Amino acid sequence: xxxxxxxxxxxxxxxxxxxxxxxxxxxxxxxxxxxxxxxxxxxxxxxxxxxxxxxxxxxxxxxxxxxxxxxxxxxxxxxxxxxxxxxxxxxxxxxxxxxxxxxxxxxxxxxxxxxxxxxxxxxxxxxxxxxxxxxxxxxxxxxxxxxxxxxxxxxxxxxxxxxxxxxxxxxxxxxxxxxxxxxxxxxxxxxxxxxxxxxxxxxxxxxxxxxxxxxxxxxxxxxxxxxxxxxxxxxxxxxxxxxxxxxx
Amino acid sequence: xxxxxxxxxxxxxxxxxxxxxxxxxxxxxxxxxxxxxxxxxxxxxxxxxxxxxxxxxxxxxxxxxxxxxxxxxxxxxxxxxxxxxxxxxxxxxxxxxxxxxxxxxxxxxxxxxxxxxxxxxxxxxxxxxxxxxxxxxxxxxxxxxxxxxxxxxxxxxxxxxxxxxxxxxxxxxxxxxxxxxxxxxxxxxxxxxxxxxxxxxxxxxxxxxxxxxxxxxxxxxxxxxxxxxxxxxxxxxxxxxxxxxxxxxxxxxxxxxxxxxxxxxxxxxxxxxxxxxxxxxxxxxxxxxxxxxxxxxxxxxxxxxxxxxxxxxxxxxxxxxx
Numbered sequence: 318x319x320x321x322x323x324x325x326x327x328x329x330x331x332x333x334x335x336x337x338x339x340x341x342x343x344x345x346x347x348x349x350x351x352x353x354x355x356x357x358x359x360x361x362x363x364x365x366x367x368x369x370x371x372x373x374x375x376x377x378x379x380x381x382x383x384x385x386x387x388x389x390x391x392x393x394x395x396x397x398x399x400x401x402x403x404x405x406x407x408x409x410x411x412x413x414x415x416x417x418x419x420x421x422x423x424x425x426x427x428x429x430x431x432x433x434x435x436x437x438x439x440x441x442x443x444x445x446x447x448x449x450x451x452x453x454x455x456x457x458x459x460x461x462x463x464x465x466x467x468x469x470x471x472x473x474x475x476x477x478x479x480x481x482x483x484x485x486x487x488x489x490x491x492x493x494x495x496x497x498x499x500x501x502x503x504x505x506x507x508x509x510x511x512x513x514x515x516x517x518x519x520x521x522x523x524x525x526x527x528x529x530x531x532x533x534x535x536x537x538x539x540x541x542x543x544x545x546x547x548x549x550x551x552x553x554x555x556x557x558x559x560x561x562x563x564x565x
Numbered sequence: 566x567x568x569x570x571x572x573x574x575x576x577x578x579x580x581x582x583x584x585x586x587x588x589x590x591x592x593x594x595x596x597x598x599x600x601x602x603x604x605x606x607x608x609x610x611x612x613x614x615x616x617x618x619x620x621x622x623x624x625x626x627x628x629x630x631x632x633x634x635x636x637x638x639x640x641x642x643x644x645x646x647x648x649x650x651x652x653x654x655x656x657x658x659x660x661x662x663x664x665x666x667x668x669x670x671x672x673x674x675x676x677x678x679x680x681x682x683x684x685x686x687x688x689x690x691x692x693x694x695x696x697x698x699x700x701x702x703x704x705x706x707x708x709x710x711x712x713x714x715x716x717x718x719x720x721x722x723x724x725x726x727x728x729x730x731x732x733x734x735x736x737x738x739x740x741x742x743x744x745x746x747x748x749x750x751x752x753x754x755x756x757x758x759x760x761x762x763x764x765x766x767x768x769x770x771x772x773x774x775x776x777x778x779x780x781x782x783x784x785x786x787x788x789x790x791x792x793x794x795x796x797x798x799x800x801x802x803x804x805x806x807x808x809x810x811x812x813x814x815x816x817x818x819x820x821x822x823x824x825x826x827x828x829x830x831x832x833x834x835x836x837x838x839x840x841x842x843x844x845x846x847x848x849x850x851x852x853x854x855x856x857x858x859x860x861x862x863x864x865x866x867x868x869x870x871x872x873x874x875x876x877x878x879x880x881x882x883x884x885x886x887x
Contacts, residue, residue, distance in 0.1 A: 444667025
């Protein structure tokens with residue numbers, strides 16, 4: 318089985334979010350970039366398939382050279398080969414289109430992406446990729462088993478979960494649950510050394526058509542201070558929730 | 566040309582988010598000088614939709630669509646949008662809508678903006694405001710395509726009642742076997758519980774509650790308020806509560822009207838997931854807990870003393886205001 322894991326290069330959760338150039342660009346100054354958490358669960362599940370059932374695991378990112386350390390980290394976790402499509406990621410459809418070419422050229426059976434990236438939160442790349450490839454698609458996937466070309470998956474629905482059956486080729490929008498947080502791997506020294514020698518192939522983009530464009534960013538208005546209520550005066554809390562916040 | 570909306574239902578009843586989507590579509594239709602067409606799946610009585618601005622309902626009745634199926638629903642909606650020459654399609658941000666929207670966008674060759682929080686800034690160019698960086702910022706996204714797909718964030722717009730009645734029409738999309746290659750084997754869902762996605766109020770417990778045996782007062786508050794219960798990540802990681810209750814960046818997002826956090830310190834990953842809640846209340850014995858910086862109202866006190874007292878008062882309040 319050939320598995321491709323899509324890796325987004327995103328600011329760490331604790332990053333300060335600021336914008337430059339008249340609020341049109343994300344300010345990367347001093348920002349630590351990481352593998353998108355939703356992708357990391359998928360990568361770890363892919364490693365499980367590799368080790369338990371036999372599979373090759375490649376990772377891919379659409380982005381400039383600055384994303385390579387993130388791909389190297391994925392290699393250090395255990396992926397075999399990394400691919401970087403050499404173009405900035407500007408729009409979900411454009412990224413899906415570039416990924417579709419990588420999937421076709423590489424003949425992958427299973428593609429695992431995170432349900433959304435924690436920077437743009439578009440939540441569209443896995444579904445669009447499946448749509449372009451005309452492959453089967455399961456979103457919000459929290460469990461995945463593969464047997465031959467058959468797949469059994471569980472997806473999270475509002476208020477519960479749903480068990481689905483389908484077949485390869487398959488695209489997964491993954492999240493926590495594919496593996497648990499405790500199963501995530503921190504690259505060890507050996508992995509990091511090996512990752513330096515593993516191939517990181519840079520491919521040129523197929524096309525650059527976009528359907529959407531971010532024209533401006535805005536930060537939320539600063540929040541007012543918390544109103545503290547004396548624990549012996551909880552009537553005041555109920556009064557505020559009812560009359561001021563209109564929340565009860 | 567009408568604005569198309571996907572109307573979600575469950576056990577024969579419309580979901581509230583669908584009324585919000587319809588209300589929003591009505592305003593967009595006003596901006597574009599057109600009407601609103603809704604698509605329903607296996608619902609007999611659709612008269613309620615007129616109240617939220619829907620002008621016409623396309624009723625799909627097909628036993629094969631009793632279970633939600635993203636591919637087949639996307640196909641049906643594509644055919645509806647094509648028939649109506651719709652330039653804008655609006656969906657909610659439910660799990661099912663998020664599942665089908667990208668498939669729909671590819672079929673319609675449409676640009677898609679998710680997590681939309683306001684009416685379009687302008688119709689030409691078509692620009693919408695949406696959340697990004699897990700609610701730490703907004704961005705204005707310009708959609709360049711002829712057809713646009715919008716995912717509307719819950720509680721971002723609200724319900725707007727309108728005077729009117731919708732006309733109805735049966736709609737029979739032609740579905741192919743390729744639409745049914747992902748099949749539902751079983752559904753595991755508590756039927757009598759309010760879900761985090763649908764809830765107006767969410768009551769959440771953290772590690773400060775010391776153990777799963779102490780969740781009785783959380784459940785009691787949820788019952789009084791008609792709320793969903795939730796928990797922080799460590800709580801679900803330790804197995805005190807099911808994973809489905811975990812809210813935060815890697816768990817479920819919360820966009821309820823009211824969020825009450827009890828014994829939750831407010832780690833940045835937790836706050837990222839609940840930032841979209843309108844009013845936030847924190848009860849914690851540690852005045853230094855980061856949640857106090859994110860909350861609107863706070864009580865510094867021992868949850869084991871404060872919560873039972875608060876429950877009693879909330880019950881009285883609810884009985885008086887019933």
